[in-house]
Amino acid sequence: MYETTYHRPASVDEAAALFAKGSDSKYLAGGHTLLPVMKQRLASPSDVIDLGKIKDLVGIEPSGAGIVIKAATTHYDVANSDAVKKAIPALAHLASLIGDPQVRYRGTIGGSIANNDPAADYPAAVLALGATIKTNKRSIAADEFFKGLFTTALADGEIITAVSFPVQAKAGYSKFPNPASRFALTGVFVAKTPAGDVRVAATGASQNGVMRVPAIEAALKANWSAGALDNVTVSTDGLLSDIHGSSAYRANLIKVMAQRAVTAAG
Amino acid sequence: MGVEGIGASVVRKEDRRFVTGRGRYVDDIKIVGLTHAHFVRSPHAHAKIKSIDIAAAKGMPGVVGVLTGQEIVDDKVGNLICGWAITSKDGTGMKMGAWPAMAPEIVRFAGQAVAVVIAETKNQARDAAEAVVVDYEELPVASDIRAAIKPGAPQLHPEAPGNVIYDWTIGEEAATDAAFKAAANVVSLDITNNRLVPNAMEPRAAIAEYNDAEEHFTLYTTSQNPHVARLVLSAFYNIAQEHKLRVVAPDVGGGFGSKIFIYPEEMVALWASKKVRRPVKWTGDRSEAFLTDAHGRDHLTKAEMAFDKDNKVTALRVKTYANLGAYMSLFSSSVPTYLYATLLSGQYNIPNIFAEVISVYTNTTPVDAYRGAGRPEASFVVERLMETAARQLKVDPAELRRKNFITTFPHQTPVIMAYDVGDFGASLDSAMKAIDYAGFPARKAKAKTEGKLRGIGISCYIEACGIAPSKAVGSLGAGVGLWESAEVRVNPVGTIEILTGSHSHGQGHETTFAQLVAGRLGIPISQVSIVHGDTDKVQFGMGTYGSRSAAVGMSAIFKAMEKVEAKAKKIAAHQLEASEADIVIENGEFKVTGTDKSIALPMVALAAYTAHNLPDGMEPGLKEGAFYDPTNFTFPAGAYICEIEVDSGTGKTSFVNFVAADDFGTLINPMIVEGQVHGGLAQGIGQALLEGAVYDSSGQLVTASFMDYTMPRADDLPSFKLSHTTTLCPGNPLGVKGCGEAGAIGASAAVINAITDAIGNNKLEMPASPDRVWHAIHG
Numbered sequence A: 001m002y003e004t005t006y007h008r009p010a011s012v013d014e015a016a017a018l019f020a021k022g023s024d025s026k027y028l029a030g031g032h033t034l035l036p037v038m039k040q041r042l043a044s045p046s047d048v049i050d051l052g053k054i055k056d057l058v059g060i061e062p063s064g065a066g067i068v069i070k071a072a073t074t075h076y077d078v079a080n081s082d083a084v085k086k087a088i089p090a091l092a093h094l095a096s097l098i099g100d101p102q103v104r105y106r107g108t109i110g111g112s113i114a115n116n117d118p119a120a121d122y123p124a125a126v127l128a129l130g131a132t133i134k135t136n137k138r139s140i141a142a143d144e145f146f147k148g149l150f151t152t153a154l155a156d157g158e159i160i161t162a163v164s165f166p167v168q169a170k171a172g173y174s175k176f177p178n179p180a181s182r183f184a185l186t187g188v189f190v191a192k193t194p195a196g197d198v199r200v201a202a203t204g205a206s207q208n209g210v211m212r213v214p215a216i217e218a219a220l221k222a223n224w225s226a227g228a229l230d231n232v233t234v235s236t237d238g239l240l241s242d243i244h245g246s247s248a249y250r251a252n253l254i255k256v257m258a259q260r261a262v263t264a265a266g
Numbered sequence B: 001m002g003v004e005g006i007g008a009s010v011v012r013k014e015d016r017r018f019v020t021g022r023g024r025y026v027d028d029i030k031i032v033g034l035t036h037a038h039f040v041r042s043p044h045a046h047a048k049i050k051s052i053d054i055a056a057a058k059g060m061p062g063v064v065g066v067l068t069g070q071e072i073v074d075d076k077v078g079n080l081i082c083g084w085a086i087t088s089k090d091g092t093g094m095k096m097g098a099w100p101a102m103a104p105e106i107v108r109f110a111g112q113a114v115a116v117v118i119a120e121t122k123n124q125a126r127d128a129a130e131a132v133v134v135d136y137e138e139l140p141v142a143s144d145i146r147a148a149i150k151p152g153a154p155q156l157h158p159e160a161p162g163n164v165i166y167d168w169t170i171g172e173e174a175a176t177d178a179a180f181k182a183a184a185n186v187v188s189l190d191i192t193n194n195r196l197v198p199n200a201m202e203p204r205a206a207i208a209e210y211n212d213a214e215e216h217f218t219l220y221t222t223s224q225n226p227h228v229a230r231l232v233l234s235a236f237y238n239i240a241q242e243h244k245l246r247v248v249a250p251d252v253g254g255g256f257g258s259k260i261f262i263y264p265e266e267m268v269a270l271w272a273s274k275k276v277r278r279p280v281k282w283t284g285d286r287s288e289a290f291l292t293d294a295h296g297r298d299h300l301t302k303a304e305m306a307f308d309k310d311n312k313v314t315a316l317r318v319k320t321y322a323n324l325g326a327y328m329s330l331f332s333s334s335v336p337t338y339l340y341a342t343l344l345s346g347q348y349n350i351p352n353i354f355a356e357v358i359s360v361y362t363n364t365t366p367v368d369a370y371r372g373a374g375r376p377e378a379s380f381v382v383e384r385l386m387e388t389a390a391r392q393l394k395v396d397p398a399e400l401r402r403k404n405f406i407t408t409f410p411h412q413t414p415v416i417m418a419y420d421v422g423d424f425g426a427s428l429d430s431a432m433k434a435i436d437y438a439g440f441p442a443r444k445a446k447a448k449t450e451g452k453l454r455g456i457g458i459s460c461y462i463e464a465c466g467i468a469p470s471k472a473v474g475s476l477g478a479g480v481g482l483w484e485s486a487e488v489r490v491n492p493v494g495t496i497e498i499l500t501g502s503h504s505h506g507q508g509h510e511t512t513f514a515q516l517v518a519g520r521l522g523i524p525i526s527q528v529s530i531v532h533g534d535t536d537k538v539q540f541g542m543g544t545y546g547s548r549s550a551a552v553g554m555s556a557i558f559k560a561m562e563k564v565e566a567k568a569k570k571i572a573a574h575q576l577e578a579s580e581a582d583i584v585i586e587n588g589e590f591k592v593t594g595t596d597k598s599i600a601l602p603m604v605a606l607a608a609y610t611a612h613n614l615p616d617g618m619e620p621g622l623k624e625g626a627f628y629d630p631t632n633f634t635f636p637a638g639a640y641i642c643e644i645e646v647d648s649g650t651g652k653t654s655f656v657n658f659v660a661a662d663d664f665g666t667l668i669n670p671m672i673v674e675g676q677v678h679g680g681l682a683q684g685i686g687q688a689l690l691e692g693a694v695y696d697s698s699g700q701l702v703t704a705s706f707m708d709y710t711m712p713r714a715d716d717l718p719s720f721k722l723s724h725t726t727t728l729c730p731g732n733p734l735g736v737k738g739c740g741e742a743g744a745i746g747a748s749a750a751v752i753n754a755i756t757d758a759i760g761n762n763k764l765e766m767p768a769s770p771d772r773v774w775h776a777i778h779g
Ligand SMILES: Cc1cc2nc3c(=O)[nH]c(=O)nc-3n(C[C@H](O)[C@H](O)[C@H](O)COP(=O)(O)OP(=O)(O)OC[C@H]3O[C@@H](n4cnc5c(N)ncnc54)[C@H](O)[C@@H]3O)c2cc1C
Pocket: A026, A027, A028, A029, A030, A031, A032, A033, A034, A035, A051, A071, A072, A097, A098, A099, A100, A103, A106, A107, A108, A109, A110, A111, A112, A113, A114, A115, A117, A119, A120, A121, A122, A158, A159, A160, A161, A181, A182, A183, A184
């Protein structure tokens, strides 16, 4: 690791001010993405600004017909929250599948979606549930937030403060872990809105990160059942192909995971 | 106190320090004035070094020295050696290219060191290493066997035309060909034995200290065989003389073969400690372990088996290409030859065997012994062929094996090995019973109604351990003798120290070796200490690999114990005024049989050291040494059966059951044996389902971290059901065979046999990842 200056601000405003002062600042949340990269000397921020100790950034709150998860809330807390389990059990289930206990104790929802790893789990839930990302500057709809591999709509220095999830009529998540990393080789989140619309998001599969899957959405809108997908073909266009899975395999997994997610959603 | 002797599942003595975090590994050792080394490594798999500019690095804060490959050559440090000479079928020797500890001119694998920076802190060394500017001219790359042997392939070493190191054969070719011609049925398979990265928990490390006044070196290193390291470093590398070099291998966190070899980093640390006149420390990180620890396996094989009309095997023909990487590591040459092809008879009576092995250079990390070393590859060939034959001949795979089992011993195979004892049918029976083999068809049918693909797979392995009779291996090209040495020191107060040349890096010798001694004397194991891993303390040794520590190391202790006991009996008889022949040892006492006269061990020991009243002419002291040279290999064998289920939607394999029935001869500590089997099975299953080192065509290791290299985790593995069927090894005094590698040798064929049974398709390579299994099912 190269030398860096560590800051522990008490508020979001102070964090943003510190960020602006540094020549090459980085926010730190759970550190489970940023610190390994720094240790490998692939990142060398001048200033590391720890968001994890800002009280306003931690916690889970029901809000109207949904639930708000503040950015520095850990995967462990989401997985074990009674409020999340009650409102959107599929989301708690997703959080319980991230990494291992050490990762879940430290890693945060804000860090995960700010990082937008193409194989991360949360982006699938955020996109399929139609969540809204709240920052210190604005609100961003999920459809506008994810912009490709490790890229988001966040401006430089912008801080995610919370993610607001609406409760949908049905929701389910099914993940096929990469045997080595246990990130998603392909994970699919399915959701049906109270109005009967269907949103399906797949992570781990596409060269451009998390994506909606229109073919599956259409089939499920017509008939919300695992069987409805039996004859659906997912195109391999733009899908990843690597030592862990060919694009054909991933296209198959999108369908199979979608079927299992529908079954789980009920 | 027999409760702590041989056969008792005594809790491991060493675990107290390990589980309380008080083990002492190389990286834990603190030395005044220590400096830290960081290597500059080639990012390219094959390149010419046009220039190295170290000027900037030398001026960086804290830098003590920057040394390059040219300097190590200029100082006449020897090239790395290979300790086993293999002769090609045309009578020529190995075509071995030079391997300098740091590359002066050409780099041949990504990660090869070209320079080293030594600085006051680890970070300063790393910072300065980034300032070393190396100008490379990239050369064409052969990153696997096929690329290395095709016409016009890039040439790695001028000494090895076409990248072939040797083309070696074993067995009778003409007789084998004739048997194939006469065969009623022939089964053939193309097999890839996947390349593995050992990944011991503790990365390699070295601390070298040079004492100017005494011209003496000390090297602390992660070694499975410190005496071998000392021998090789002094005899071949011109860095230190043997009597001026102490090698210490303290607690070592796993080896699996990868810590047998003496690597460039240890050599450089030793050499550099004299150059910079400061102690030098290097601790590898996980990335360096992936790139520089010798990898394992990596064979391409075509194998055929011939059967007569009664389904008896009449011949086996094998052609294997073995990838040895960019340089020949210490025992690399022997692994795909004498440790592989000599086991191709498996558990079967095969009258004709012919094997040809062609070892080649590629632009990859050197390949050498890894848990099982050649024997897993052989077992996989034989057991995949047997299973495939059973399917082709439409007979039960268990019955086909049983029909061909060797049942009389000793048995001379056509490929050197003379099996001394075994009962292969007993192991198979035990495993079949444990898994309810007879009930499998019903279970498979039921699984099918639930939409699941279920399969069962057998693997009947045999291996050769206790390596090895020195004369025999010498005649086959080994550069060393493979005996072991021991010294038994009874202290004046009656406590005992055993000095052994074996080295424990996870095996639990401090417990099992103490059990042998405690059991013989009838004293608690707490009275016995095992001393190992330090060339200044232990007289000599050949180290631990090839499951040899019980069969060879403990046999040496046994011999030394006999000498000690004989002398102690003489002293006891003298003290008790009895005849030596009447003395028996029981519960720590020397007793005169049939009387109530006795003298306790501490009193005998004290008498030996006070020497006030010893038999006439007897030397004082109670301490004896012994060297033990094995009479033969030992032959652990067994039957593994696994039942699996494949999810056809995802290609994922899950275990329903895994049973292992092993014959290891005498079990010293059944709990430790169980642990060894579990670990071995994990590695064998890892090879079958999860692990595989992958290089891209430019020679970059794609699986260079745990993000891409799938190490087995606990939840990848089933709860194993183990059993033992025992035939005692006649070749050593303890009747032990060895258990350290069996799991890794036998497991992978059982798993692949089960999956191919489930999916009804035999075209499946290891690792059988979900992606590959899914493609095997769906195309
Ligand atoms: C062994 C291991 C296994 C893992 N397995 C999985 C898995 O199965 N599935 C999965 O989804 N993930 C997995 N992860 C990733 C893990 O979930 C990370 O914790 C997560 O991706 C990043 O969250 P963090 O809180 O650790 O962020 P950090 O590492 O602290 O930060 C990540 C990035 O986000 C930025 N950032 C953090 N918080 C904010 C914020 N509030 N606003 C703006 N920017 C911010 C940081 O500046 C940084 O660039 C794994 C990680 C490890 C180490």
